[in-house]
Amino acid sequence: MKRFYSFFAMQCVLASRSKIALFWSFVYPVAMLLLMLSVFGNMHKGGASDADPRLATLTGVLVLTIMSGGIFALVTVLASDLQSGVYKRLKITDLRPLHVIFALMLRQYAIIIIGAILVLLAAKLLFGVTPNGNIASTIFLTTIGSILFCSIGFIIVNVCARPPAATAIANMVFLVMLFLSGSTFPKTFFPAWLTNAAQILPASHLFDLLQGQLYYGESLLDNTKSLAILLAMCLVLLIAAIKTFKWK
Amino acid sequence: MKIISVTGLQKKYGNVQALKGISFEVGRGEIFAMLGPNGSGKTTTLEILLGLRRHDGGKVEHFDAKGQAGPMPRVGAVFQGRVYYESLTVSELIKYYGELYRAPPPDISRYLDMVNLKEKLDTQYGNLSGGQQQQIAIILALVNDPEVLFFDEPSNALDPQVRLKIWDLIRKLKSEGKTIIFTTHYIEEAEALADRVSILSKGELVITDSPGNIIKKYNENYTVEFSFEKDAGAGVFNRFSDVRFRDGIYSFSVDAIDGDLMQALTEISDKHKPSRISIGKSSLQSVFVKITEEKVA
Numbered sequence: 417m418k419r420f421y422s423f424f425a426m427q428c429v430l431a432s433r434s435k436i437a438l439f440w441s442f443v444y445p446v447a448m449l450l451l452m453l454s455v456f457g458n459m460h461k462g463g464a465s466d467a468d469p470r471l472a473t474l475t476g477v478l479v480l481t482i483m484s485g486g487i488f489a490l491v492t493v494l495a496s497d498l499q500s501g502v503y504k505r506l507k508i509t510d511l512r513p514l515h516v517i518f519a520l521m522l523r524q525y526a527i528i529i530i531g532a533i534l535v536l537l538a539a540k541l542l543f544g545v546t547p548n549g550n551i552a553s554t555i556f557l558t559t560i561g562s563i564l565f566c567s568i569g570f571i572i573v574n575v576c577a578r579p580p581a582a583t584a585i586a587n588m589v590f591l592v593m594l595f596l597s598g599s600t601f602p603k604t605f606f607p608a609w610l611t612n613a614a615q616i617l618p619a620s621h622l623f624d625l626l627q628g629q630l631y632y633g634e635s636l637l638d639n640t641k642s643l644a645i646l647l648a649m650c651l652v653l654l655i656a657a658i659k660t661f662k663w664k
Numbered sequence: 665m666k667i668i669s670v671t672g673l674q675k676k677y678g679n680v681q682a683l684k685g686i687s688f689e690v691g692r693g694e695i696f697a698m699l700g701p702n703g704s705g706k707t708t709t710l711e712i713l714l715g716l717r718r719h720d721g722g723k724v725e726h727f728d729a730k731g732q733a734g735p736m737p738r739v740g741a742v743f744q745g746r747v748y749y750e751s752l753t754v755s756e757l758i759k760y761y762g763e764l765y766r767a768p769p770p771d772i773s774r775y776l777d778m779v780n781l782k783e784k785l786d787t788q789y790g791n792l793s794g795g796q797q798q799q800i801a802i803i804l805a806l807v808n809d810p811e812v813l814f815f816d817e818p819s820n821a822l823d824p825q826v827r828l829k830i831w832d833l834i835r836k837l838k839s840e841g842k843t844i845i846f847t848t849h850y851i852e853e854a855e856a857l858a859d860r861v862s863i864l865s866k867g868e869l870v871i872t873d874s875p876g877n878i879i880k881k882y883n884e885n886y887t888v889e890f891s892f893e894k895d896a897g898a899g900v901f902n903r904f905s906d907v908r909f910r911d912g913i914y915s916f917s918v919d920a921i922d923g924d925l926m927q928a929l930t931e932i933s934d935k936h937k938p939s940r941i942s943i944g945k946s947s948l949q950s951v952f953v954k955i956t957e958e959k960v961a
Binding site: 425429433504508 | 714740749751759763
């Protein structure tokens with residue numbers, strides 16, 4: 417475990433010194449919240465009449481925060497390190513792939529949690545928006561989402577022959593999930609076929625579950641289908657991330 | 665006693681055969697150089713020995729101090745490029761990389777003293793000069809007390825003073841019993857440091873021996889070089905064998921400087937008015953050029 421903790425500590429120090437990482441992890445989500453609450457603040461995304469409509473926007477920004485930390489930030493950092501040869505040097509240490517995968521996931525999880533807290537605080541302090549639901553369930557969904565999107569990030573880096581290609585594909589995957597999951601545009605705007613097609617995206621299920629929590633104040637068990645799909649996707653993608661890991 | 669044995673090593677990148685079945689052994693405690701031009705297969709060989717690349721044929725064996733075949737020994741390596749996180753300080757790199765090994769890290773402060781970089785402990789790696797980064801990279805290769813050190817072009821693009829410092833550090837490591845394998849395209853580096861040198865050309869290992877023996881084997885006592893302001897063509901030298909042409913200079917080797925040679929050189933000089941003629945003792949450089957350059961006559 418010493419090797420895991422040292423690698424994790426090293427990664428945390430690196431993240432804390434990266435102005436770009438700090439911007440995309442903390443400033444960008446809060447800025448998006450401000451922008452989206454200003455633009456979409458009064459739209460009834462979920463169609464519920466008695467809930468604060470801004471909670472739907474807050475849910476979307478939380479999903480964006482989790483996806484950004486899991487896919488976009490992870491792939492950007494990993495691709496850059498792979499290109500510079502950092503992992504060639506790390507491979508000849510006694511570090512193992514599982515140490516690398518879980519240390520980076522844990523780092524991204526910590527970043528995502530801090531980013532999510534900043535978003536919730538900004539919503540509360542600047543707009544007086546207080547989410548419904550159970551905090552433990554919200555943390556659970558954030559944890560599952562972080563593992564799932566980090567796994568997607570790892571898979572993209574692992575299967576791409578060249579790091580710049582990984583960054584481009586990560587951008588594409590991120591944007592597709594951002595726009596089709598309901599995080600930015602209400603799904604009610606979509607044609608039926610697109611709504612159905614978007615259900616193959618893990619971000620759609622995460623958004624539905626978080627919206628159930630934060631907007632409708634539901635229990636996790638009120639949406640067991642999405643929960644089961646999300647957990648199954650998380651497990652499959654995590655295994656794929658581990659199996660496809662390459663030091664390059 | 666050997667520590668690494670390489671037999672018939674082959675590697676292919678797509679349709680390109682990067683290594684064509686090379687074989688050599690490295691002795692415990694020796695400095696072994698792989699010398700060759702760019703694209704000759706040096707770095708590929710080194711990365712295969714480090715376990716960073718798979719090979720397509722042949723085998724790599726490791727031996728313990730009793731000569732028994734066994735697992736890969738503890739290794740350290742210095743790579744080309746930026747392989748360390750640049751926003752970490754030198755002391756953080758030493759601490760974190762030391763902790764990435766199972767065994768507790770040894771005290772490596774004496775090496776920092778040796779290269780006078782102790783005052784840089786709190787400096788971020790990216791803020792060091794290229795020479796300082798390379799010296800720290802060598803020290804970081806020692807955090808697991810390796811038995812074998814691999815250096816890929818250790819003094820590439822460094823100024824002469826830093827290069828000499830790095831050579832001293834490498835000699836110090838050898839004196840401590842470490843085995844050192846390095847690649848280089850600097851002939852003088854191989855000649856100055858290595859106990860034995862392998863010369864690689866286009867994925868083939870041409871010769872492996874001590875620098876002195878390589879020169880003897882190629883029987884190159886003297887090297888004659890000609891350059892012209894207006895190229896006279898290789899035909900000028902048709903009475904000599906194995907004439908090479910590189911960077912505007914024709915060169916060939918002779919066993920001795922005698923009357924016949926001087927007569928021939930005078931005739932060429934009178935007829936073609938070369939801008940420069942030199943006759944010098946052969947070195948590993950002339951052998952290297954002979955082996956790796958295309959013949960023109």
